[in-house]
Amino acid sequence: MAKVLVSDPIDQAGIDILSQVATVDIKTGLSPEELVQIVPEYDALMIRSGSRVTQEIIEAGTQLKIIGRAGVGVDNVDVDAATRKGIVVVNSPEGNTIAAAEHALAMMLALSRYIPDANASVKSGDWDRKSFIGAEVYKKTLGIVGLGKIGSHVATAAKAMGMKLLAYDPFISTERADQLGCRLVEMDVLLQESDYITLHIPKTPETTHLINANAIAKMKPNARIINCSRGGIIDEAALYNALKERKIAGAALDVYETEPLGDSPLKSLEKQVILTPHLGASTTEAQVNVAIDVAEQIRDVLLGLPARSAVNIPGLGPDVLEELRPYMQLAETLGNLVGQLAGGRVEQLVVKLQGELATNKSQPIVVAALKGLLSQALRERVNYVNASIEAKERGIRVIETRDAAVRDYAGSLHLEAKGSLGEHSVTGALLGDSEIRITDIDEFPVNVPPSKHMLFTLHRDMPGIIGKIGSLLGSFNVNIASMQVGRKIVRGDAVMVLSLDDPLPDGILDEITKVSGIRDAYTVTL
Numbered sequence: 001m002a003k004v005l006v007s008d009p010i011d012q013a014g015i016d017i018l019s020q021v022a023t024v025d026i027k028t029g030l031s032p033e034e035l036v037q038i039v040p041e042y043d044a045l046m047i048r049s050g051s052r053v054t055q056e057i058i059e060a061g062t063q064l065k066i067i068g069r070a071g072v073g074v075d076n077v078d079v080d081a082a083t084r085k086g087i088v089v090v091n092s093p094e095g096n097t098i099a100a101a102e103h104a105l106a107m108m109l110a111l112s113r114y115i116p117d118a119n120a121s122v123k124s125g126d127w128d129r130k131s132f133i134g135a136e137v138y139k140k141t142l143g144i145v146g147l148g149k150i151g152s153h154v155a156t157a158a159k160a161m162g163m164k165l166l167a168y169d170p171f172i173s174t175e176r177a178d179q180l181g182c183r184l185v186e187m188d189v190l191l192q193e194s195d196y197i198t199l200h201i202p203k204t205p206e207t208t209h210l211i212n213a214n215a216i217a218k219m220k221p222n223a224r225i226i227n228c229s230r231g232g233i234i235d236e237a238a239l240y241n242a243l244k245e246r247k248i249a250g251a252a253l254d255v256y257e258t259e260p261l262g263d264s265p266l267k268s269l270e271k272q273v274i275l276t277p278h279l280g281a282s283t284t285e286a287q288v289n290v291a292i293d294v295a296e297q298i299r300d301v302l303l304g305l306p307a308r309s310a311v312n313i314p315g316l317g318p319d320v321l322e323e324l325r326p327y328m329q330l331a332e333t334l335g336n337l338v339g340q341l342a343g344g345r346v347e348q349l350v351v352k353l354q355g356e357l358a359t360n361k362s363q364p365i366v367v368a369a370l371k372g373l374l375s376q377a378l379r380e381r382v383n384y385v386n387a388s389i390e391a392k393e394r395g396i397r398v399i400e401t402r403d404a405a406v407r408d409y410a411g412s413l414h415l416e417a418k419g420s421l422g423e424h425s426v427t428g429a430l431l432g433d434s435e436i437r438i439t440d441i442d443e444f445p446v447n448v449p450p451s452k453h454m455l456f457t458l459h460r461d462m463p464g465i466i467g468k469i470g471s472l473l474g475s476f477n478v479n480i481a482s483m484q485v486g487r488k489i490v491r492g493d494a495v496m497v498l499s500l501d502d503p504l505p506d507g508i509l510d511e512i513t514k515v516s517g518i519r520d521a522y523t524v525t526l
């Protein structure tokens, strides 16, 4: 019989499902060393945010087939290491949405009425009514950062309480924001106009310290901020200083840069700060939802069936997968590329299957393209199963076309993304069985393999320009791995595609766009 290790507290409903197909060991509070020691005997691991599944643990797990995260965030799992070892990582993208949204709302109200301190005061024997004069949320402005699943539910409830809603989410359509009664604004406007700010975004390089001293300086003196998303999105040192100097009115935090929260000065602040120990998902209902959702997937994978919310491996039938896997990889890479070239909010994606690809099953290709397109916004939360729904919820119109007559390559894929910042297209094909080639950028012919760090420019085809870009990159110590220019006519417009060994340092893109003859420059990470 298969063996499952449950290393965090999981609702019994999940344990019951696992027990149908496996021997279940519940061992919580293990140290990483202990986990490394015992993991070799297990086929599956079920966790919450309390266990950190490192590369070392994954490598020690020689029998592991699946890691199930009973919750949303898989930032505590080395997903790349798991993928490399062919271990499926699954999560429960929606099981705790309501719980997290309600926790944020509870924090907002508790902060406004000083509930924790008033409660402590009565319990200590006082009857102090003067110290706890609060503020109403009715008719106040709530700024929601991240209008995804949790942010949307917060919006609906806050609207019903009579709040005015602002939202910042560069990947959401105006129509979707309108539906939720939110005015979609830039981050600065949200910071300047909100009485309450609530964060519902993933932690990514772009969102790390999104709320720093600079952002806090733009907030109103009566502003209160709530973070029930991920630690590290708020710079805790800057927040502490702002609260201490009364530059803003309050903060309610459920998540921290380091968890458990250690010796933080935030603990010394009184009624203007509320701290909870990562309780967003801690309701009976959410714990039942996530436990069942993830246990069912572990059961299915142990029985040889596909998982429905795999973070790293498509939950499609093995026959389809086998045939289309290389084209799905192509579609995902091109989707990611065109999404980054388009930037901002994409409103429409055209997926054109060409040559022999036009005769194939298109749905997995379209889904893979959408997964790539949304990966910048949603990271691990987008997978092959939910990519279409996520795109629909973001108001992205998908148009699928076929053209079997295009015969430049056996099969090729063309994507066009239209968004708030303009329109871009890319085409790609497979060389041999699985080698990806980008064959066209914005209608300019090229022939380059994708690489991790890339730079694209649109420029005037004139002498000297390539040298200038090369020297500029050199002066920033960026090594060019390969370079290619695509043009339609001599001395007309052209595109330059560079594969770089290193990521572009901050500020260099601005320098590139200042070079005479360069019309536009984009950096892409694949």
Ligand SMILES: NC(=O)c1ccc[n+]([C@@H]2O[C@H](COP(=O)([O-])OP(=O)(O)OC[C@H]3O[C@@H](n4cnc5c(N)ncnc54)[C@H](O)[C@@H]3O)[C@@H](O)[C@H]2O)c1
Residues within 6 Å of the ligand: 072, 073, 093, 096, 097, 100, 145, 146, 147, 148, 149, 150, 151, 168, 169, 170, 171, 172, 200, 201, 202, 203, 204, 206, 207, 228, 229, 230, 254, 255, 278, 279, 280, 281, 282, 376, 377, 378, 381
């Ligand atoms: N405190 C808890 O216990 C708890 C519980 C559940 C979820 N969470 C966390 O809450 C967060 C939101 O979860 P969700 O289920 O709503 O996710 P989601 O994927 O449905 O929504 C996230 C939204 O953030 C937007 N976004 C991405 N990058 C952005 C950026 N740079 N600026 C503004 N918006 C950006 C995306 O477009 C998306 O709409 C996640 O970080 C999740 O891990 C915490």
Ligand SMILES: O=C(O)[C@H](O)COP(=O)(O)O
Residues within 6 Å of the ligand: 048, 049, 050, 070, 071, 072, 073, 074, 096, 278, 279, 280, 281, 282
């Ligand atoms: O990502 C999540 O689902 C939340 O942060 C909840 O984490 P938890 O399962 O450890 O409560």
